[in-house]
Amino acid sequence: MVGIINKYNERNSSYELLRILCMLFVVGGHLIGKGMQITYDNTLLGGEDYVLSRLLYCFCTIAVSTFILISGYFGINFNWRKILKIWFSVLFYSWIIAIYKILGENDLRGSLPYFLPIISNEFWFISCYFILCGVSPLLNKLVESLSKKQLKQLVLLSCVVFYG
Known part of the structure; x- marks a missing residue:
């Protein structure tokens, strides 16, 4: 992976770490969305498992936008x-x-x-x-x-x- 270099040609590893975390969240989002297949129950709000999986999935979907914003900030x-x-x-x-x-x-x-x-x-x-x-x-x-x-x-x- 090419290191992110700011306008002053200094390497900033915190942005790279955030991009790596975003990649892991994207993989997690795919596992939750496609792999777990937790169905909606007829109980309150679909059941505890369903609510928890949707909440985790919401956090994972933010990772895609964050990854693109970081990449776009340094120029595509x-x-x-x-x-x-x-x-x-x-x-x-x-x-x-x-x-x-x-x-x-x-x-x-x-x-x-x-x-x-x-x-x-x-x-x-x-x-x-x-x-x-x-x-x-x-x-x-x-x-x-x-x-x-x-x-x-x-x-x-x-x-x-x-x-x-």
Whole structure:
């Protein structure tokens, strides 16, 4: 993993530690969301196990946004080689899943989204990453050209639009 270096070329290990913790929380979120499969009971609020799993899952989902914010703060650079490497990795693994679904589960219809995973949004995070890489040079230039007050206003407006 490449170390995070601030504008003064000094390594800041606390940001790297936070990114590592975020990665662990993302894995934990996947384990809770997909692996545990705790169902909603007909008791108060779905049962203690359900409430606890949802509460832990809420903390884990924050890790994705935190990871992207840390990465974005230090600038995301557009790199064709990196994008192509990720593209081919995603295609390789999604085609393996598609072949398994066809041969192992006899599910031709369920395998179709795996043939074009980025376009079909089967792996939503990779789709968002490609969009972010494409837009990031413009966003970096915009952030560098705005004053601190204008940047605060833009962030506030973005939050209102996004959450509204």
